[in-house]
Amino acid sequence: MNTTISNSVLTASIKHAGAELFSLKNNQDKEFIWDGNPDFWSKHSPILFPIVGTLKNNTYTINEKEYQLPRHGFARDMEFQLIEKTGNSAVFSLESNAETLKKYPFEFELQLIYTLENTSLKIEYIVINKGESKMPFSIGAHPAIALRENFENYAFKFEKEEPLKFNLLENDLISNKTETLKTINNVVPLNYKLFENDAIVFKTLESNSLIILENSKPYIQVDFEDFPSLGIWTKNQAPFVCIEPWFGYSDTAGNSGNLFEKEGVIILEIDQNFHSQFSIKIL
Template identity: 30%
Template sequence: MQLTRIANDDITVDVAALGAEMQSIQTRDGRHWLWHGDATFWTGRSPILFPMVGRAPNDTISIGGQRYQMSQHGFARRSNFTLVVEESDRCVYRLEASEASRAMYPFDFQLDVEHRLDGRAVSVTAEVTNRDHRVMPYGIGFHPAFAWPLPGAAGQTHFVTLDNGGEPDLYRLSRGLVRPEALASPFVAGRLELEHRLFEDDAMVFRDGAGAGLRFGTDTGPALRFSWENLPNFAFWSKPGAGYICLEPWHGTAAEVGGSDDLAERPYSELLGPGATGRYGFRAEILPD
């Protein structure tokens, strides 16, 4: 696997050409903060979701009246990107439309994914450019899996605290599709105690109201500050008993149960005009403990 390593005095990050996927975050003290991809539970670490988030009915989408096969979370995470910028603390990988991509998604696009370090933080930014002559529908999201428990916090209770103090409605999935009914929020004044039982029914999806930032970790020990940009939807996901939790900001969700298979009609899909560029990102900062 082709890897690019970026580093500063505080952290080291490895990024793979396959999927432009971050593979590790290590602080100077030797601690690892990202999930290590144990195949017993899940081989992913921090995939980029494009050109759709979640699943489509029967793994089929329609665009302009034509149907295309597309597996969960799109094809970017299984595509080889090209390294176009490599600096000591920054790298950019690029994916461009190809014959293979057009068989699933008939648009001329460019997807640039940048990883950049700033002190004890890593910022991941995706820029989608529509190089086609038509409006281009898509969904995009991030799926980083952080260690749970965080290093040095085994046996301690972990919490998520939303910066906005919100209590967003919860949505659940059925065979990968979003159920339309809103459920009571598991947050109380923006705070949620994490337990593995929360994920017995798959991911926890918040279609809106989660804000643009949170704190994940223990009250008195290791913690992360996590924030995101231009991504109105959010989800948490783990497998019960696994040593990770995914913090997932999205622009676009899975199709709804009983809803349309048209990519443009999925909840929160982006509709990008010819020549335009959409920018999305997240920042994960390791807080001192």
């Protein structure tokens, strides 16, 4: 099943499977989200929960008991329930069940709220701890922005002038090796060589937003003020780029395996809620 919301300038469509955004169009029918061509990547904008990235050996421990989770967790592969809808907004919910408890021994509710506001799509995450213990988790976004021109015709303009130091991945884990993106007036021209080593992972950034430039003109702005980390990713020769606001990231090689000790993890108290949001603005 799919749900569609709209306002006077934008239309967004969301799959109930994974509560995944798969279309964002303007009123000229121009599409801004990657179409999911499996020759490159079959997803569009998956939710990353209850982990972001990869665990060492795909394994973690809670109270010395081992559990396994695949890369980016399980929420993106599960059916969400539509619990509220208006013309320009929709709320989806995923609750823990017998299946999730085998992989992740915590009772929770995860809500995704999509709201169209003028030329922006706001995406909110609410995580509710419904269990009787503290709950460790990470959460992140993975929207793939469609690029219709040649990849080299695009660039990123970061909000602030800063050293864009990022950590390199080794075997899908965060290494201690870092590199710095070269900028000219906060602008990074795009080319596929930037992604030879998979995703670019910023553990921290001063910028709270970036603009994708198309032929030097503003195309899309992604605002991620609530999120401390950011991933940027594409596949070689693919006509999209993913701008990924994150809480958390892959394990480091020296990680203990205890999920409560994982770098970047959120610890949610009993009966408490977590809330964050980001937005995609068409320029």
